[in-house]
Amino acid sequence: MDTIIPHAIEIKNLSFSYEKEQVLTNVNCKIDVGSYVGIVGHNGSGKSTLLKLILGILQPDKGKVYLFGKDNSVSIEWSKIGYVSQKAGISISHVPITVDEVVKMEKVSDYAVDEALTSVHMLKFKHKLLRELSGGQQQRIFIARALVKKPQLLILDEPTVGVDVKTQETFYELLSRLNTEQNITLLLVSHDLHTISHKVKTVIQLDRKTYPYNLTSCNVNHIHSPYAAAH
Amino acid sequence: MQQLTELFQYEFMVRAFWAGLIVAIIAPLIGSFLVVRRLSLIADTLSHVALTGVAIGLLLGINPLITTMICTVVTAYIIEELRSNERISAESVLAMILPGGLAMALILISLANGFNTSLITYLFGSITAVTQQDLWIIFGLGIGIAVIFILFYREFMYTSFDEESARTSGIPVKLINHLFMILIALTVSVAMKVVGALLIGALMIIPVITAMQIVQGFKKSIVVSVGVAFISMIMGLIVSYYANLPAGATIVMTSISLFALISILKRI
Numbered sequence: 001m002d003t004i005i006p007h008a009i010e011i012k013n014l015s016f017s018y019e020k021e022q023v024l025t026n027v028n029c030k031i032d033v034g035s036y037v038g039i040v041g042h043n044g045s046g047k048s049t050l051l052k053l054i055l056g057i058l059q060p061d062k063g064k065v066y067l068f069g070k071d072n073s074v075s076i077e078w079s080k081i082g083y084v085s086q087k088a089g090i091s092i093s094h095v096p097i098t099v100d101e102v103v104k105m106e107k108v109s110d111y112a113v114d115e116a117l118t119s120v121h122m123l124k125f126k127h128k129l130l131r132e133l134s135g136g137q138q139q140r141i142f143i144a145r146a147l148v149k150k151p152q153l154l155i156l157d158e159p160t161v162g163v164d165v166k167t168q169e170t171f172y173e174l175l176s177r178l179n180t181e182q183n184i185t186l187l188l189v190s191h192d193l194h195t196i197s198h199k200v201k202t203v204i205q206l207d208r209k210t211y212p213y214n215l216t217s218c219n220v221n222h223i224h225s226p227y228a229a230a231h
Numbered sequence: 232m233q234q235l236t237e238l239f240q241y242e243f244m245v246r247a248f249w250a251g252l253i254v255a256i257i258a259p260l261i262g263s264f265l266v267v268r269r270l271s272l273i274a275d276t277l278s279h280v281a282l283t284g285v286a287i288g289l290l291l292g293i294n295p296l297i298t299t300m301i302c303t304v305v306t307a308y309i310i311e312e313l314r315s316n317e318r319i320s321a322e323s324v325l326a327m328i329l330p331g332g333l334a335m336a337l338i339l340i341s342l343a344n345g346f347n348t349s350l351i352t353y354l355f356g357s358i359t360a361v362t363q364q365d366l367w368i369i370f371g372l373g374i375g376i377a378v379i380f381i382l383f384y385r386e387f388m389y390t391s392f393d394e395e396s397a398r399t400s401g402i403p404v405k406l407i408n409h410l411f412m413i414l415i416a417l418t419v420s421v422a423m424k425v426v427g428a429l430l431i432g433a434l435m436i437i438p439v440i441t442a443m444q445i446v447q448g449f450k451k452s453i454v455v456s457v458g459v460a461f462i463s464m465i466m467g468l469i470v471s472y473y474a475n476l477p478a479g480a481t482i483v484m485t486s487i488s489l490f491a492l493i494s495i496l497k498r499i
Binding site: 055057078079081082083084085087088092094095096097098101102104105106107127129142145146149 | 266267269385388389392393394395396397398399400401443446447448449450452
């Protein structure tokens with residue numbers, strides 16, 4: 001008898017509104033384990049809202065989100081999920097926090113910290129102050145913090161904002177490596193469709209009802225987009 | 232040296248030193264996370280609310296420290312609820328509650344005229360008026376605050392630096408934020424009699440930003456900030472005793488002097 005492997009993420013009939021403003025309507029989506037998926041859309045298209053619904057930070061008006069087969073409104077196995085927030089670096093510029101201290105915000109051993117920093121090629125910066133690093137290097141540290149608990153799913157919210165093009169290239173190489181070598185499911189949110197479409201394996205475009213890339217398992221109906229309304 | 236030991240012949244000075252040292256430990260502990268959260272003004276806001284607590288205590292004939300704790304903890308809870316719903320900015324919430332606390336205190340004073348002098352000791356501090364009962368309350372609360380700080384250090388740190396990521400680490404962010412707000416409220420209550428309601432914010436923040444100038448590492452900065460607060464407290468008390476100056480103000484000016492000195496030395 002075949003064993004059914006649950007999807008990393010399964011979204012069923014998900015709708016959400018902020019008071020009177022409908023943001024997401026009847027979203028259905030299945031993301032397999034080992035996928036590398038980008039969610040794109042313009043500002044206000046509902047990308048970050050969708051992420052917050054997936055992570056259980058917001059509660060939907062209707063529908064369900066399942067993470068590794070489990071309803072996220074009941075419980076979430078946080079040990080399986082790594083998250084790199086868009087706001088990760090906001091509070092650091094005025095505080096002398098070291099790279100080591102950032103990664104240790106997760107409850108892990110020194111060995112695990114070294115291992116995570118090695119995987120993003122940042123071990124030699126372990127005792128440096130985070131504010132002394134470039135934007136791209138800081139982003140790697142936040143990824144190391146997300147990786148330190150060895151997650152099966154890594155979610156990144158606008159990870160390359162403020163990072164130059166050259167650094168973006170090495171950053172996406174790192175993500176590809178994590179996806180192929182460690183089989184980590186990656187879910188990436190970005191406003192930059194052009195860049196993302198060349199990097200990830202699957203794109204969910206929240207602005208449209210049709211999907212220009214090889215997205216076959218999702219059905220995203222989105223009424224908030226002017227583009228969708230026009231088509 | 233003999234002059235220095237003379238200080239400790241007086242019981243009120245011994246109590247003052249003990250109370251001051253406890254405050255010197257807990258104020259920068261909490262202040263460190265206030266600096267990270269860019270919520271330095273919250274101490275000032277709660278200290279104004281604390282005045283309402285003092286006025287209620289004096290009005291009802293209860294130890295004002297107890298009524299102050301109740302007032303600040305309840306207000307801290309309200310601030311966190313308003314702040315976390317994101318419809319009102321934290322800055323606006325504080326800007327509303329700070330004058331509100333002062334206004335309520337003034338109304339209570341006018342309703343029951345007669346304790347203006349007592350209130351002034353809470354406004355500007357009166358460490359030498361710390362009673363034995365006050366000292367026990369300060370001691371008990373100080374230990375409680377320090378223990379909770381150590382037990383939940385990682386949670387406070389993660390939540391202060393990156394609330395969203397902390398949530399995905401399984402940390403109950405809302406609960407931790409409320410707990411932290413209660414610790415701020417209790418610290419303000421404890422510190423009020425020592426440095427005065429109007430000067431508490433300084434003692435929670437200045438040693439922290441002084442320490443952050445000279446060390447590499449957040450944990451180290453907390454340890455050094457406690458050291459800076461200790462030195463400010465001891466020097467401030469000694470100077471205030473011999474120069475016959477108000478203790479709270481002298482302590483705060485000492486900590487500002489240390490900050491200025493370190494800033495200058497760093498630039499040389």
